[in-house]
Amino acid sequence: MKNRLKISFVMLALALTACGSSGPGSTLLEMRKKMCEAKNITPMVEYTAPESQAVIGMAAAMFNDPTKGPKLKADLEESCKSKLEVVSEKVDGDTALVQLNDGKEPTTMKKIDGKWKMVITKK
Known part of the structure; x- marks a missing residue:
């Protein structure tokens, strides 16, 4: 009985972790x-890999710019109206390539300290 209880507890812990x-x-x-x-x-900051933080800083500056900001804010609001879904997710160790249904290029992700972070490169 004790063994069954222990096994049940371990299985529950694994399920909750997953x-x-x-x-x-x-x-x-x-x-x-x-x-x-x-x-x-600004929420992008916590989801972005350290090597991509400079790109987020530049994007935030443009978002707050009086001439470029209004267009970017309108684009974000328009984007938020559509339902975004994951089309594919290819994980290879601590890196992943995620394709969303937005028609854009796949997003590169990197696992850092157990959390998935977005990797952004300037083009």
Whole structure:
């Protein structure tokens, strides 16, 4: 009886751990949800890999620019009207490539300290 109880407890702990961890695609969807709620791109900071923080800083500056900001804010609001879904998710160790249904290029993700972070490069 004690062994069954121990096994049940271990299985429950594993199930709860699995439910608590999110994949790279769901991380992107969570980021977008927070951006739409904030009506700003600042939530991207917590979802972006350290090597991409400079790009986010430049984007935030443009978002707050009096001439470029209104267009970017309108684009974000328009984007938030559509339902975003994960089309594919290819995980290879601590890196992943996530394709969303927005028609854009796949997003590169990197696992850092157990959390999926977006990798952005300037083009």
